[in-house]
Amino acid sequence: MNTWVDIKVYPNKLDPSLMEPCKCKVGSTLHQWLTENVPAYYESEEPLFTVLINKQILLPTNWKTYQFKAWDDVNIIVEPKEPATIAYAVIAVIAVGYAVYTANQIPDNYNSTTPDGSSIYDVNTQGNKPRLMGIIPEGAGRHKIYPDYLTMPRREYIDNEQWLYLMLSVGVGRYEILSNEMFIGNTPTTSYAGDIDIQVFEPGENVTGHEAFRNVYTSSEVGSTSGSTGIELKGRVTSTGGDNGSYEYSFAGDELLVHYVEWDAELGRPLRFKSVPPFSVGEVLSITGSLNGQNDGYFELLNKDSDGSQVNKVDGQSQDDPTWTSFVTESTSSATVIVEDGGGDGQFNGPFFACPAGEVTDKLWFDFRLPQGLGELDDDGNFLSRTVTVQIEYRAEGAQDWTAVDDEVFTSSTNDELGRTVPVTLPSKIRPEVRVKRATAATDDTRIYDDIFWTALKAELNSATSYDGLTTIAIKIRGTNALAGTAENKFNVIGTRILPVYENGAWSAPRPTTDIAPFFAHVLKSAGHSDDKIGLESLNTLHPIWHGRADEFNAVFDSESTVFEVLKRVLAVGFAEPTIDYGKITPVRDQKRTIFRHMYQPDNYVGMLKRSIKLMDDDEPDGIEVEYFDPVTWKSETILCLLAGDEGANPEKIRAFGITNRDKAYQFGMRKRRIRRYRRTRFDFKTEMDALNSKYLDYSAVADDIPGYEQTGTVVGHVGRSIYLDNPELKWQTGQTHILALRKPDGTLSGPYNASLGTESNEVVIDADLDFTPVLDGSIEPPLYMFGISTRWCNGVLIKDIKPSSTNQVSVTAELDDERVYLDDDSPAPTTTSITIPNIYF
Template sequence: MSPMVHPTPLAPRAWCVIQRDPFHPSTGRELRAIHDACRLVDVVPALSVPHILLRNGKAVLRADWDQPVVDGDHLAVVCLPQGGGGGSDPLRTVLTIGLIIASQGAYVAALGASVGLTAAQAGALAFAAGSALINAVIPPPKAPSNLAAAALAAPSPTYNLQAQGNLARLDAAIPVQYGRLAGYPDLAAQPYQEFAGNEQYIYQLLCLGQGEYDIEALRIEDTPVSNFDDITYEVVPPGGTVSLFPASVVTSAEVAGAEIIGSASGTYSQAGTTLTVTLTAHALSLGRAVVLDFTTGTAPDGEYTVASAPTPDTFTVVMPAAAAATRSGNVSVTRYLGGFNAAGAGTVATAIGLDFVASRGLYVYNTSTGAVGSISVTVEIGLRPIDAAGAPAGGWVVFTETFTDSSTTPQRYSRRYDVSPGRYQVRVRRTNAKSTATTAGHELAWAGLRSYLQGSNAFGDVTLIAMRMRASNNLSGLASRKVNVIATRKLPLWDGSAWSAPQPTRNPAWALADACRNPGYGAGLADARIDLDALASLAEVWDGRGDSFDGRFDNAVSLWEALSKIAASGRARAFMQGGIVRVVRDQPQEMPVALFSPANILRGSLSIDYAVASDSTPDSVDVGYFDETQWAPQRLVVTVPGGSSARPAKLELFGVTRRDQAWREGMYHAASNARRRRTISFSTELDGLIPSLGDLIAVAHDMPAWGQSADAVTWTVASRTLVLSEPMSWGAGAHYAALRGRDGRVSGPWPVTRGADDKTLVFTLAPDITPDTGAARERSRVSFGPAQAWAQRAIVTAVRPSGDGSVQIECVNDDPSVHTAETGTFPPPVQVSQLATQYTAPQVTGLSLRSSSNDPGVALLSWQAAPGADYYLVEMSAAQTGAAWTRVGETSAANYAVAALYGAATWIRVAAYGRTRGPWVTLSFGMEADYMWSADDAAPMWSPDASSPMWR
């Protein structure tokens, strides 16, 4: 990274930080430079809330605010939090607000119950080496923490191809969708069917999800609904009412197409009050109602209840009066079908619907004329109110229907009856006899029973789609459950001062805001508890890059898991700081916010963990995403420029639907896995409260030789010369120095040259701060080194305050190539350590071969010593490829003599071995030896033997 060039400014006398909102320490502050002579009171702005003045870290009483501002003063005006009562201490709150800092291990307060999203605690950061991707800044998505709950979750009709369809997912979460997605809406109510004009119509109500949507396409499978003439639909926005049809309808499962049997003839005999009816295969049981029409005798016609069924062909009823003597005769018996309870306990119906089907049509065929005549079926429908236990709560209300037709085509009828609100039992009987002639179609079946329940047809803050579909050859019953919708969620957008009306958006920023703000399924947080300014800035970044979040939460997840998934699609992470939900994106940062060196790192606290690459370390990323062109899962393998793809690690990007975005994020994770493999941890004092999660810091320390550190002793403005407390090691090339300001920020790095001695630095440009020297205040700390080795740049991953006043910081090394890899720029890793390079896989260079003067069949090998090599391996083979290699020697020297095992056909290779083996370098003995070989034997051509070809 090239050093930043700053113009030479007019140095201010002092600085003043005004902190108007202590709950927003990183954004709610103002920095003022003081150039003119003034008093302390002149610096303090007019404020309507209590505030304090700090001078160089110490509080100043109001009685002393008339003191003059001294050159080099660092002032801070801090507004105090209000409210609390009960003896709350605002000053204590101010002093402890910095301790409420983001930490991956810190507790995240429960944010409220939800539908689809629930509050939870953020898990501790854990990153693994070996076969897993390493990215401590934006950890790759991982499996749900509650695997048992995940296993019991209803299959997703969006992401599970086997489950795609319109399902009634009982007890599942109402889906929450963000962005643009194709999905199969859930059934919001039980579908039902009716007949009209001998056509079957299916009524179904679908729930697209929570909130409002911009519907782009409504389809049956892949065909637009507009291509079907048999479908009528309406989109019901949140808070709207379904007007196309009654939505709350319950269909009885007991009615399943049983034929309504007509009257049958039998005989009877009565003795006393017991009347015994003989009817072959009557199929009646105790308590069933029958209608008896006595064709002979004086017994009264009417409805009776079966008292017993002694045999399959006889049953008894109790007559209202005893017969004077035994009497008998003929009787017509009509059996009821039902009664069936039309709906379950606790329901209130306002109408009852019945379906009837004449499966063979209704007709009578005249064999003599060949004409088809009409025939009728008459049925009696009885409705009786019942209570919650199913006991009768009133008498039967009877309706009579007659169906007449002269068609051999199956006929279907639906009837609906308005009733007083309540629960009902329904029964049906046929009142005319069924014709048994083979030339007549006279059957009638009871096909369906429905209760139209009392309700408002309003379903709250969800978007519904009501559909009325005619069953036809063009639209089967199976296809009716394949309704899918391409829609974009509408959300309010923050313009910096107010929220807009809901509008279609795919930006992750507004999905994050909605998950935090929504009181129904989100956390219900007030705007003051969300870092909206940061979200607005990120929204611009994501719009510029074309990044989106297009995801559907159709199973219950924790709020924090949902926020993590949304943020991860934009290379960001959410965290809580000071009771405020914040989001930080991993993106290029030029200036570190703080410098840490041995001067402010607690002794013995620095630790560095190296994730050393091994044979199982992933070298590429196998990215899975939900493609927006096919609306199906897709995969692609991403490799950093110049890398291989032999060991890809799987990465699932939930909410990513664009291939280019999936490729960019895969490249980012692949580069992070390759270049960010050092985890740095150290403890400091209150300086540790300066950086926050995701901030760039600089770490200078002599143990890993990350820069050289010293204190500023004297500063000469005119010559821009700084004398340090100890000498620096100067080498070839450019050198740079960075200064730590009074507020902890980093000034520089600035290009410097060697002065009169190794302690003296001459700045090419004047730094933008004046170094503190002498004993009046703490001297400025200086970090020095060649090129980029003046300090290690690192990204903060955790800040953990402790009760003893110390703060532990965890960070990971930064490398600019993590962000440039997606553009095709992937330079070598940044070298920041000034220690001698440790070569883990040393390389042999300058390999040469000649034959020995004493024995031409012996190869004399030599090469340049490889840095980091402990020894060298020498192998031979009869061919460059396809043949086995034989180990012929190991040596720690940079040369070796060995006999050629295969004569002119010998191939020799050499490799260096350090921590691991380096690459092989191969030569041909026949091509490299400095003499010629006979074509038919292995003897040298200048052999004194007369048979040698040289002498022929």
């Protein structure tokens, strides 16, 4: 059995294609259904719509008694108010929100930085990064921040331990950063006592007191990344072939052939392999040099190309001897040949430029690493001391001669990894070329540990000694295993912005604050506006309201925006918007109002008042899903905001930029949801210059000339509390409280006053003395009035837009206010509707 009856609502009698479908329970009366579902419904002697049941008119006298049947065909048709004027939307059948976003809607993205930076709002990109040619972030309130690189990270060996230096920018302005609110990843830096040194510098403070201030360039040619092994410094190699083999050498013409002879125990004889260790097997070398006997002496080995031409001459100590023609042909196993491979005494590694083209320096660092330690095992397993010497030379760009620095000597007896950073100070600033070689001979003896690598070449460029307008952090971190994987790009802080606060008519000393008002004023002042361009009076009024409600603005701006867009974001969390009022940028809060500022009625309209209501749309969202930033996890979370009857299956998604509190996110979303549902009636009208008295979001009384609403006109007389009106046929309703409101000469509303019938038909007696003296001599326009019962004497509206359309006409748009909009402004969030957004959401 069908328990519902269909109701069709036609807002325009002349256009039957416009229809809103609704449902009502069988057995209900029309009066019950209207009372439950239509917020604007009231009983009237002249209804604004006609009801048809099975194509027969249902008289208003039967609305409370007739019960709907399952087979009824119910039609509600809005009637014309008068010829040529249609009341398009008087019935608000189901109270749903506007489908169109208002101007102060939070954008559907947090920030979009170009170039990419360390945006806190994208968990996939959180980290310390350079922000070349980008926007310097600016924090508001209390928020997590990943500071950006001011100089590139650099490493340095100190006492065989690697330390990392970071110079970072927290952001524009001053911040309170507590020692227990600095982190590497998610671990407080206080957990690394002794392994980390941090110093916070205020804007403009000299930063040279910390070694991290240096702007150091690391050459990519040597090995600039933390995982690079660098360049192995290979020395001269002396080898006899070991216990199981030996080398034999053949000299013939200009060729040296080297053979390795290995003893094979199974065959009982040696095996001869043609090879040229430590060169490629079978490689033939040409040799030039000076002789000190038959074939004895020092020779410079040159690789021979396939066509016989000489290539890759090795740097050596001997000079070519043009008188030498060839070796004396000789085969011997007793010869000792010393060869060089990849550097060492006689061959440098490099040269490499220490800094980019166009830069100069007078400070260099060379990093060396001995991954197996340094020492020698004796036959008893004792670790003996061993020494390796490294030579460093430099020259200016374009110069011919090299300058040597003091040899760097490494001596130790350990198999623990060793590392050393060698600083070199140049006598003047140049663009240096550098080269490095190992001066100590190498060996293939497995009991000797002396491999050495050149891992980094660094040069100091021009370094800033202070940073005006920025809070900076200098960090020195010991490269322990616990820090190695995260220290370089996961350092973060929770900072609270320090700003002066305007309160009690004056600016206070700067202090840490999360309040809305201080940052609102700061945005304007930082844009160059002085106090006389800021609505300080309104700010002084709203600050204690926001502060008392714990409304805060906590955010980081790291993308381009306009001042006005930033102000809209800042004020939105306090249910407010920025406006320009007589040259001042002033905040205006949307809050519950009870005092009317101005009166507008047919006597000061130009043309007719137009009323429109947004009816139900099948695609409208049935809730609000608010995304906010959680202050514990510092990740995005959501909360669902629903009214009675909302299922939340198709919620509208908004982002509460600047909100880091779950209750505040819920209040923010519920305010949006209630506006969508209960502010659906819009008024459009024109006046002469009267409307220029009003301001954005002013609460004003608007009269409608629809029968059954308020009665309006002009005042014709005044004696004490007796007000005489131009209408001798005022409609008084038995048992109702009546209201009279008057318009003062400046357009503001006087009253409303409780009214009673006087001795004459046009006499109204008010319950208090007037707060102005009416002028009725014709020198100015007489006072206007609005009269009606207490629940329906005016439409309480919020002024949304005022546009002068000529020198003597102003267009006004207003919304009908509804006290239900504000009912969740202090409500705590429910406990079961929060979800964490996956990283991919962004």
